Amino acid sequence: MKNTHTPKPLLAQRNYVFWFIGDTSVTIGNFIGAFAFTLLAYPISGSVGIAGLVGGLYSIAQAITMIPGGMLSDKVNRRTLMYCCSLAGFTVLAALIGVYAAGLMTIPFLMVFAVIRGLVSGLLGNITNVVLPQIVSKNQLAQAMGSNQSRDAIIQILSTPVTGFLYGLAPEIPFLISALLFALLSLTTKPITADLNPGNEKSDNPIPVDSGAQESRGKDSSIEQSVRTNSVGTRRAGKKHNSLSEIFLCFLHARAMAMVLLVSAFVNFGITLILTVIILDQQQLKTSPTLIGLLDSASGIGMILGALGLGWASKNLTGAKIMVIAIAWITLFMVPLAFTTTISALAILLFISTLPLISVNSVLGAFSALLIPNRLRGRIVATEGLIFAGVSSLANVLGGFMLQYWGYRVTLLVGSGFMLASLLVCLLSSDIRAIPMQNEFDSIQPIELA
Template identity: 25%
Template structure:
């Protein structure tokens, strides 16, 4: 039988032990068997993606000679990745996740190693490069969720806030240094970032092979609308598993609230950041100053992740989620009245502060409460939901800045952020989420 965390009630003895051992559990994250290998693999993959990601547009333009063609490559790859992601969660839940991670890493080694070699010998054509990019996006969408889904079987659910905070800080660091490092590698040759990426994916695959996985995943089960999980050995059809994943999410009011609010926050924040970038470009600002806006947000995120990692497992998750919603709204208020560059940089730092804590609490709570056999599907459904609006944030920002001006555009996006914060504050389900040591008492479908 596959264990489920839904609806489990703790005895008074276990509850007391949870309180007394909370700090011990938090400190033991890095001593958890399998976690260091998992983190190494995930980090190597993230850096590898950043390295090859930097050179995509440059190489596209170099081999095609067309800005239009170069601009279409990220768009097409994003579309393919999102379409594949819809089915990716079901694929992840129906197969051994460790093997899927290794396969994804092997594909990364082959694709980016081939790209680097073809660039080195001058034989890479635009059609081949586009095919490589689309293939990479297809496999990333189908298999990329296996890494996060596997985490549920490695660490204790109460370690999720800390683990998410560590990931947020790591991602902020990679984002901050990824482009400069990628640029330095590109100076040595257009092929270098891709070869480095292939090497990093090789490291990720080797590390993944060392991960220890709980045997809880050796049995498959299916989700029933009543909220119970049967231990039947017969594997349901792909379509049935796919529907079960969507049903699990869409029948949970609290997950629907998180999807709606996160989608609004993503749209509002990304729209505001695109508006800032477009406005500064339109004003002809120095490229060096323009390039500091992104790292400013990363600095805020890195600072926020340090706070979240230290205090996240000690604070009530619901209150933290509501507080981060308020901060994300307040962060852009100065830009509703001024377009000063210094105000833009300051607001960019502030907007980065709440999101590590928000992600640690929301994603940590949801995935700690999601049964092992549904991890991939729930991640897939939530990813599609929260990114749906943000796909249009750049076009909305471009239209609004052009026709309404910078300040009026920021005001519109602040309204979107305000609506998201209001929904969070109005929800008793969200406000009453306790500290992570008591998450076992909460039912996602209550």
């Protein structure tokens, strides 16, 4: 049954507005701080090898603390963790500014700051994303996620040149701005009145996943029925699971979540492989860095403009149809990339092909988030983040070797093959086909590990 209640627009909702301002400030702060730190590493170390090692230390520290960070956000009031994220980010950056301004910044200090920044990012960096389903209604979650991704694309395009300009004025300036943006999160967290306790389930009746459930043969438009019949159960009632085992039980036995993860992984791998190979090939062709940068800008602008159609699509199409149409569109216009190396043609095709990408991400993200029990959201979001980071890293590594040994055309067609595989999963999976329209997302109930 469709929900006839029409919620206020997102920007008319106090909680969402303050959340959005805080999340945006942290996102900008992260982009500016990360690029400024990259610019700082080489002049301090004088070695590209050590500069790369500094970046590696940050990534390692972040990776090993993401799961503990997710566990923390499932145990501690998330409002408190938002304050901690704000304070930690500000303190680390303020200390970095002080050490640099005093002329004490050395390679060991650089490495220490890289590790500390990575620890803070891993433990607390996901907290604003984790609380979003507690801020907005289920029917508006896909729209909110689409808005966030559009914003992130804009920030990514603008932050690099802006940070470079600020760094040129004085290296301390981008770090100071980043620190102040982290501090702003504390000011925007206080007015949020939503219950951000990890034990608070917005649904009063989460659907237990029954291990003996059989797939329903009847036709039922409610996603409640789909989750109840299409998700294979976990354990019998009375069994207790430890903190980490619950994560794997969700993915292993809740088929809808597994299908969403599979589609997301295929799309992530395919697009990353294609973009990596195009950039590496253009470097081999001695194309100027400025023109190569235009390719990234073309795909970013395509994502931003394409997101403008998400509102219409969400009101007129089911989530399943949006998925199929969007992935088919992306695949259709990515295949021709394998048959050209001309910058103008590549830019046009990347622009067109990425138009529906935010629609795919927002539908998958919202559907997956609503299936996750609130008490497990931190751990599962962290796990998904690690998986997608691994998939992207694998695509980057394989892209270079595949380009070298298989050539440009074959490698790009392999990337398109992963997009085609994701489309087939959407067409064949009853769980994906059951994703309803946005105004029916209220019927999606979180799975429950008995």
